[in-house]
Amino acid sequence: MNExxxxxxxxxxxxxxxxADEPSKANVSACPLNETTCDVPEITAYEMExxxxxxxxxxxxxxxxxxxxxxxxxxIWRAGPRYTTQTMLRFRADHAVAQDAVFTxxxxxxxxxxxxxxxQTAVTNKDEYLTRPDLGRIIDDESIALLKAKAKAxxxxxxxxxxxxxxxxxxxxxxxxxxxxxxxxxSHGIEVGTPFFVKYGRVPAMDHVSELLGxxxxxILIGERPGLATGESMSCYxxxxxxxxxxxxxxxxxxxxxxxxxxxxxxxxxxxDIIKRILSEQKSGVDLKL
Amino acid sequence: MKESMISVxxxxxxxxxxxxxxxxxxxxxxxxxxxxTVKIVDKEVLFRSDIxxxxxxxSDVIDAExxxxxxxxxxxxAQMQPEAVDTGAVIITGxxxxxxxxxxxxxxxxxxxxxxVVATAGPDLEGILAGKGSGxxxxxxxxxxxxxxxxxGGGTTNVAIYKNGDVIDAACYDIGGRLIKVDKQGKIDYxxxxxxxxxxxxxxxxxxxxxxxxxxLKRITDTMAEVMVSIAERRNGAHIDLPSAQEILITNHDLKxxxxxxxxxxxxxxxxxxxxTTKPWHTYGDIGFLLGESxxxxxxxxxxxxxxxxxxxxxxVIGAGTHTTDISGSTIHYDRALLPIQxxxxxxxxxxxxKSDSKARVEAxxxxxKWFISQSDQSLMALSLRGHxxxxxxxxxxxxxxxxxxxxxxxxxxxxxxxxxxxDLAKSLGLSIRGNLSPExxxxxxxxxxxxxxxxxxxxxxxxxxxxxxxxxxxLLFGY
Numbered sequence: 001m002n003e004x005x006x007x008x009x010x011x012x013x014x015x016x017x018x019x020a021d022e023p024s025k026a027n028v029s030a031c032p033l034n035e036t037t038c039d040v041p042e043i044t045a046y047e048m049e050x051x052x053x054x055x056x057x058x059x060x061x062x063x064x065x066x067x068x069x070x071x072x073x074x075x076i077w078r079a080g081p082r083y084t085t086q087t088m089l090r091f092r093a094d095h096a097v098a099q100d101a102v103f104t105x106x107x108x109x110x111x112x113x114x115x116x117x118x119x120q121t122a123v124t125n126k127d128e129y130l131t132r133p134d135l136g137r138i139i140d141d142e143s144i145a146l147l148k149a150k151a152k153a154x155x156x157x158x159x160x161x162x163x164x165x166x167x168x169x170x171x172x173x174x175x176x177x178x179x180x181x182x183x184x185x186x187s188h189g190i191e192v193g194t195p196f197f198v199k200y201g202r203v204p205a206m207d208h209v210s211e212l213l214g215x216x217x218x219x220i221l222i223g224e225r226p227g228l229a230t231g232e233s234m235s236c237y238x239x240x241x242x243x244x245x246x247x248x249x250x251x252x253x254x255x256x257x258x259x260x261x262x263x264x265x266x267x268x269x270x271x272x273d274i275i276k277r278i279l280s281e282q283k284s285g286v287d288l289k290l
Numbered sequence: 291m292k293e294s295m296i297s298v299x300x301x302x303x304x305x306x307x308x309x310x311x312x313x314x315x316x317x318x319x320x321x322x323x324x325x326x327t328v329k330i331v332d333k334e335v336l337f338r339s340d341i342x343x344x345x346x347x348x349s350d351v352i353d354a355e356x357x358x359x360x361x362x363x364x365x366x367x368a369q370m371q372p373e374a375v376d377t378g379a380v381i382i383t384g385x386x387x388x389x390x391x392x393x394x395x396x397x398x399x400x401x402x403x404x405x406x407v408v409a410t411a412g413p414d415l416e417g418i419l420a421g422k423g424s425g426x427x428x429x430x431x432x433x434x435x436x437x438x439x440x441x442x443g444g445g446t447t448n449v450a451i452y453k454n455g456d457v458i459d460a461a462c463y464d465i466g467g468r469l470i471k472v473d474k475q476g477k478i479d480y481x482x483x484x485x486x487x488x489x490x491x492x493x494x495x496x497x498x499x500x501x502x503x504x505x506x507l508k509r510i511t512d513t514m515a516e517v518m519v520s521i522a523e524r525r526n527g528a529h530i531d532l533p534s535a536q537e538i539l540i541t542n543h544d545l546k547x548x549x550x551x552x553x554x555x556x557x558x559x560x561x562x563x564x565x566x567t568t569k570p571w572h573t574y575g576d577i578g579f580l581l582g583e584s585x586x587x588x589x590x591x592x593x594x595x596x597x598x599x600x601x602x603x604x605x606x607v608i609g610a611g612t613h614t615t616d617i618s619g620s621t622i623h624y625d626r627a628l629l630p631i632q633x634x635x636x637x638x639x640x641x642x643x644x645k646s647d648s649k650a651r652v653e654a655x656x657x658x659x660k661w662f663i664s665q666s667d668q669s670l671m672a673l674s675l676r677g678h679x680x681x682x683x684x685x686x687x688x689x690x691x692x693x694x695x696x697x698x699x700x701x702x703x704x705x706x707x708x709x710x711x712x713x714d715l716a717k718s719l720g721l722s723i724r725g726n727l728s729p730e731x732x733x734x735x736x737x738x739x740x741x742x743x744x745x746x747x748x749x750x751x752x753x754x755x756x757x758x759x760x761x762x763x764x765x766l767l768f769g770y
Contacts, residue, residue, distance in 0.1 A: 061434050176683040180721070259680040264683075270717060
């Protein structure tokens with residue numbers, strides 16, 4: 001079966017499904033028409049830890065207590081063998097948040113507002129970003145020129161920000177963590193290079209950056225692959241005198257930076273201390289015992 | 291990477307004095323790729339002293355020097371150097387706590403037990419610690435239920451109620467084994483004031499110097515046991531023939547809550563008397579065995595589930611040794627030279643004040659600081675805040691600047707700025723506050739400690755590579 005065939009079959013199935021759905025459409029609006037405002041509860045407004053639907057639970061308090069230790073969807077009850085409408089919608093909403101985190105871009109206005117230089121890897125669009133990890137590790141020629149022209153050469157610490165797999169994570173935490181790091185390093189008397197943003201970046205792009213600028217420590221704040229618990233999680237990778245092709249074990253990492261993990265500003269203050277350790281011990285990754 | 295802290299518990303009660311040494315294991319429980327989370331992961335009792343009669347000069351005065359010598363002797367027995375002790379608590383309890391020289395005793399001991407020993411007294415705290423030592427608190431957490439602990443000592447019975455591992459209420463009653471003492475011939479040696487009032491009410495012929503009739507004594511202990519059943523059944527004396535008995539026996543205040551409870555724990559010396567039935571009743575020259583029997587029989591008639599505690603006579607001291615010290619969050623900011631620091635009073639902003647705009651927030655802090663100074667005539671205090679999970683950098687700068695402005699009076703007095711935050715914020719907030727002051731200005735900013743207006747805090751010497759500090763919160767929540 002060729003692709004055109006397949007497409008037409010799918011189109012036909014979708015058409016039939018729509019037809020089958022049509023009679024129910026009249027019932028979609030649950031609100032009486034004469035009411036001007038419709039109070040539909042926001043499906044993602046509550047934390048999953050607090051969502052509990054088990055009817056007549058033996059000990060609800062105990063269950064809720066256990067639920068505090070996990071984001072997992074437990075205690076959500078069921079309709080026959082399936083999810084209830086509420087939990088199914090929530091699942092899909094969370095999944096959509098994760099997809100959006102990957103497929104949107106960090107807004108240009110935000111980058112300009114923070115005064116970060118705008119750089120890009122050799123990747124040209126999202127599809128290529130997802131399918132060609134190798135290109136996401138190289139800074140493109142135009143950006144190299146920009147770096148050479150505008151960024152301070154050979155800084156002790158170079159911090160930069162990159163979208164990675166979650167632009168949402170950067171929009172939520174990037175600025176706050178960066179500023180807190182900068183403040184922490186300043187209190188230690190450590191100079192920081194010119195901040196910039198790299199679009200379509202993967203973690204090892206920091207090695208290329210490290211070589212280009214000759215930084216002693218290179219630090220990247222990058223969006224983590226989103227999951228169903230949060231799309232806002234950011235990581236920070238640090239390397240001492242990074243070189244292209246160096247093993248991953250040379251990187252020190254602090255992950256899980258988001259409002260329900262380590263708060264952005266607190267993570268920044270903590271990372272500043274780690275960077276100080278990397279500088280004084282002149283090593284990073286598994287060699288650095290924290 | 292495990293590390294341990296040695297903690298001492300010293301309990302100087304109405305009738306007995308005892309010590310325990312405990313080891314608290316602290317460990318970073320977070321994975322290698324996240325920010326550290328240092329926690330107390332285990333507690334272990336290293337040494338339990340024998341139980342000694344509290345040295346008294348007279349029936350009202352503790353012999354502080356003799357207590358000190360006793361404690362020194364126990365340190366030696368345990369082969370423990372005072373310098374090796376990191377933290378601990380001295381609890382002067384029961385009737386003894388009301389004795390005037392309690393302060394002198396605490397001063398005698400505080401040098402002895404490391405440089406970070408807290409001295410606290412008060413019946414509610416005693417009861418809360420006893421329930422933690424007896425296992426009642428842990429039981430309520432493990433079974434997600436509400437349980438009551440009766441710590442029945444010589445002078446008082448301390449009641450504490452725990453719900454899912456949290457203490458929700460505490461009270462104290464004058465029910466105890468040594469409220470009536472008899473000599474070898476069976477003559478009454480001593481009657482407490484409360485027992486005198488009770489026996490007058492019940493028209494019993496109990497007089498000091500006269501032979502005690504066991505039947506009369508039994509009527510007193512039966513009434514005490516009935517009061518306890520009434521407390522456990524949350525009926526507040528409703529079924530006792532003598533409704534005022536409970537009122538008479540209240541030490542300072544009654545319980546404030548009425549939630550039903552699922553189990554009752556018995557600890558304290560009298561808890562042992564409840565199960566030991568072979569000895570003559572006057573073995574200890576008091577009513578301990580009579581009271582124990584009365585309580586056992588009274589509770590056997592009820593539907594209340596009674597549990598004999600893991601620790602009985604040592605419950606309070608074990609609670610003191612293991613449950614007074616906690617540790618701060620793991621990302622904090624402090625000047626090492628300031629620590630340890632003790633008895634810092636706390637002022638706390640309301641949620642509304644904390645969320646208001648800069649001008650109102652500065653005013654709120656300023657007025658609280660001023661009020662505190664006018665009340666207490668001292669300027670050293672800690673400011674407590676809630677914080678929230680999504681503080682941005684700019685909002686945090688504003689908060690830091692407001693704090694510095696609001697606490698001007700403290701800064702002018704050149705006292706350290708001490709900030710306590712509920713949420714995980716302290717390191718960045720501390721750095722931000724420092725940014726508003728000269729670099730050498732002393733600042734302590736710690737998080738994951740929940741305190742309230744009127745509480746006091748002690749902050750100890752950093753542990754776990756300086757990542758966390760031990761804290762002892764002396765809360766006034768239950769009126770002690």
